[in-house]
Amino acid sequence: MGSCNCVSINEEPNVNLYNYPSRQEKELLGSYIEIKLPNNEEYAQAIVRGYITRRKLKKRIPFLQKTTDYIDITNYIPENIITVLKNYNQPLAIVDGQIIKEDDGSLYIGKWKNNRINGKGLMIKDNTYFQGEFKDGVIYGKGMMIQNNGNTYIGDFYNGKYHGYGEYVIKDTNYTFEGQWVNGKQDGKGIEKWQDGAICTAEFADGVKNGHGKFIWADGSVYEGDFFMNRLEGNGCYKWFDGREYRGEWKNSKMHGKGVFTWDDGRKYEGEYVSDKKEGYGVFTWENGKIYDGQWKNGKQHGIATLQQPGKKIRKAEWRNGKRIRWIE
Numbered sequence: 669m670g671s672c673n674c675v676s677i678n679e680e681p682n683v684n685l686y687n688y689p690s691r692q693e694k695e696l697l698g699s700y701i702e703i704k705l706p707n708n709e710e711y712a713q714a715i716v717r718g719y720i721t722r723r724k725l726k727k728r729i730p731f732l733q734k735t736t737d738y739i740d741i742t743n744y745i746p747e748n749i750i751t752v753l754k755n756y757n758q759p760l761a762i763v764d765g766q767i768i769k770e771d772d773g774s775l776y777i778g779k780w781k782n783n784r785i786n787g788k789g790l791m792i793k794d795n796t797y798f799q800g801e802f803k804d805g806v807i808y809g810k811g812m813m814i815q816n817n818g819n820t821y822i823g824d825f826y827n828g829k830y831h832g833y834g835e836y837v838i839k840d841t842n843y844t845f846e847g848q849w850v851n852g853k854q855d856g857k858g859i860e861k862w863q864d865g866a867i868c869t870a871e872f873a874d875g876v877k878n879g880h881g882k883f884i885w886a887d888g889s890v891y892e893g894d895f896f897m898n899r900l901e902g903n904g905c906y907k908w909f910d911g912r913e914y915r916g917e918w919k920n921s922k923m924h925g926k927g928v929f930t931w932d933d934g935r936k937y938e939g940e941y942v943s944d945k946k947e948g949y950g951v952f953t954w955e956n957g958k959i960y961d962g963q964w965k966n967g968k969q970h971g972i973a974t975l976q977q978p979g980k981k982i983r984k985a986e987w988r989n990g991k992r993i994r995w996i997e
Contacts, residue, residue: 744775745790749797752814756822758799765789778802800825823849847872862886870895885909893918916941939964962987972996 742750744767765778765788778789784805785791791798800811807813807825814820823834829852830836836845847858853875860868870881877895884890893904900906900922905915916927923929923941930936939950945967952960962973968990975992976982984996 744769744777745792745797748818749792749814752818752820753812756812756820758812965989 766776766780768776774791774793776785776789776791778785778791779787781787782804785802786804787802788800789802795816797814798807798811800807800813801809803809807828809825810823811825812820812822818839820837820839821830821834823830824832826832830849831851832849833847834849837843842863844861845854845858846861847854848856850856854872855874856872858870858872860870865886866884868877868881868883870877870883871879873879876898878897879895880893881895882890882892888909889907891900891904891906893900893906894902896902899920900918901920902918903916904918905913907913911932912930914923914927914929916923916929917925919925920943922944924943926940928936928938934955936953937946937950939946939952940948942948946964947966948964949962950964957978959976960969960973961976962969963971965971966989969987969992970989972984972986974982974984985992986994986996
C-alpha cells in the first residue's frame, strides 16, 4: 500500500495562445489581438477646421490664391507623402480647382460651393494629408488620408469620420485592417493582416473584436471561435502547428470551462479547465488505452479517481498533486 508515482501524463505544455513568434511569452498575443487604432476624429475632423467657410478664409490667404484647370500636386506636398501616393497608384494631379495656401503651411486645392469646400479636393493641415470628397466643408464620401506618422486610410468617410468600408495601414509594422467602420471605429466584418503572414478574419464592434472569428498564425496554428473585447472568449477551437488541438470553452484568452484536448499520438483529455490548467472533473486517455477518470487540480491528478488499464480490473485510488497516495479497495 505504499505510495508511487502515477505514469506521467505528459501534460500539454502551457497552452500558449501566443505561440508566436517565439512561443515564450503569452503577452505576445497582445501584438496581434489588441491592435488599437488612433481615434481618427483628431485627423479627419481637425483637418478641415479653419476651412469651414469662405468668409473665415479671407484673412488667412497671404501667400497664394489662384484658379487653374490642371494642378500638379507634387509641387505642393512633401516627398514622403508623394512616395505613399505612388505606392497606392494614386493620381498626382487634380483637375480644375482653386489653390489656397496659408501662412501656417496649410494647403487646400479644390472647389468651393456656397462658401464651403465641396466636391473633390486636396488638403494638407498639421502634416496630415487628405485627398477625396468634401460636402459642405466636411470630409464626406470617398477619400485617402495619410496621417503625420505615415499611417494611411483609404475608404469611406461620413461627417469627417471613417465610416463605411475602408483599409487602414500602420506604416511602422505594415499591419492592415480592411473592413467595415462606424463613426471612426472598426465595426462589422473585417480582416487584419500582419507583415509576417498572420491573418485574422473576424467580427468587430466599437473598435474591438467581438463575435465569431478565425485567426491564423504564420506558423500554421489556427483559432476559430468566439472573441470578446479582443480576447479569445466563449467557445472555440485552437489547433497547434504540431497537431495538438483544444476544442471547448475559453475565457480571457485561456482554456477555461469544459473542453477536449487531443494530441496527434492519440492521447486525449476531456473535462474541465481553469485558466489553462486541468481542474475539476476530467478523463484522460493514454494512447495505450489506459484511462484516468476523476478529479484534477492545478493541472495535476488530485482527489478520488478510477484507473483503468487494458486487460485489468478498474481500481479506485486517491491522488495528491499528481501522485497516487493510496488504493481504495
